[in-house]
Amino acid sequence: MSIILETTGLTMRFGGLAAVTDFSASIPKGSITGLIGPNGAGKTTCFNMITGFYRPTQGQVFFQGQELTGKSPHCVCRAGIARTFQNIRLFGHETALENVLIGAFVRQKTGWIQSVLMTPASRREENQLRDQAMELLDVVGLANIAQEKAKSLPYGAQRRLEIARALATQPSFLLLDEPAAGMNPQESLELMDFIRTIRTRFDLTILLIEHDMKVVMGVCEHMWVLDYGLTIAEGCPEAIQSNPKVIEAYLGEEYVRHA
Ligand SMILES: Nc1ncnc2c1ncn2[C@@H]1O[C@H](COP(=O)(O)OP(=O)(O)O)[C@@H](O)[C@H]1O
Ligand SMILES: [Mg+2]
Structure with missing residues (x-):
């Protein structure tokens, strides 16, 4: 499977705070990949570095073989990457x-x-x-x-x-930042179907930040887990759900008992 997006050693520091450290991920073309972790783990910061909203302190972003590190959001968008925002930004x-x-x-x-x-x-x-x-x-x-x-x-x-609106820019890569936030369980279920539908219909690769584990585990083929800016795990949903580090940092014993 070919890699559409690759980050190497992406790091973002704000003064003394390391929001993301050494995020190196390869995203296969056509996949739906999840990015999870507790609040403040650095997920949105990763999106911001990939989409040109933040210039990484260190590291690089490659998209379809082209380096995008430090390019403006507009440039990144024209290259074929679109996103939504955790805090909705509509006119x-x-x-x-x-x-x-x-x-x-x-x-x-x-x-x-x-x-x-x-x-x-x-x-x-x-x-x-x-x-x-x-x-x-x-x-x-x-x-x-x-x-x-x-x-x-x-x-x-x-x-x-x-x-x-993101789809209107005709992206080949779509980043969704907590799309199920504020949705009721029925809407979340529909969202899962919807994400799969648009992947096929628009030939997309999708990277998804989401706290709703039903959505993430149901729709993602692969996932990355951040904690305090560090990548603590990577793998398929089954591996992630049983990973002790992930359970300790994020999912909790409660989740495992009910999974
Ligand atoms: N522009 C910024 N200036 C200073 N600190 C920031 C900025 N953006 C994010 N952070 C900090 O970086 C850390 C990671 O934030 P964020 O990426 O939003 O986490 P997540 O999306 O995983 O909840 C947090 O401690 C947050 O306060
Ligand atoms: Mg966030």
Whole structure:
């Protein structure tokens, strides 16, 4: 299986705090991989280093063989990596459709001058983008509320809208930061199916941060476990669930008894 994303020795220090130390991971193309660990373990920081929001103190990020270390978030996005945020970041006063369109503009071909002048080419492209955005809203089950303001949507819908916006950038690699947070058990179950569906439909590789163990264990083929910024384990869900270090640092005896 070929590797789509590789990090080597990724390290992020904030003053005296080592948020992530020496994170070296290889993510196979087409996989769904989990990144788990207690709060403050450094999971989001890994996402931020991979997606260009933080410049790593040390280490490198390679995507499809190309080095992305230290590139801007925009650059990383154009290379084919999209993400959602632990704290939802939507444009609350814009409609759901507009939020998806904002993602799509990253891929727009005609320049801004043409857009301002409304040339036939830019008009055609804009119509196309609008159609694609509607299609994505349909994929995430939000087509019926396309014209509603993002901030008025229920929490679960906002999370799915963020995923639609990420998909609009036409990524080949998608990072989801706690997509099930705030969802009820039924929504979480649907989310698992949904993650598998979009992987196939859009030919994606997915890296997932999630605390809901049902979701993580149910959907991930491989996982990495962080604790205090260190990688304490790596493996398939079965191996992770029975790993004493992981149980001690994160899952707890309680989880094991009920698993
Ligand atoms: N921009 C920042 N400045 C200072 N400390 C940060 C910053 N971002 C994250 N941290 C710290 O790094 C550690 C890891 O945080 P984070 O990656 O958000 O953890 P997780 O996502 O696993 O809960 C925490 O101690 C957090 O306070
Ligand atoms: Mg986090």
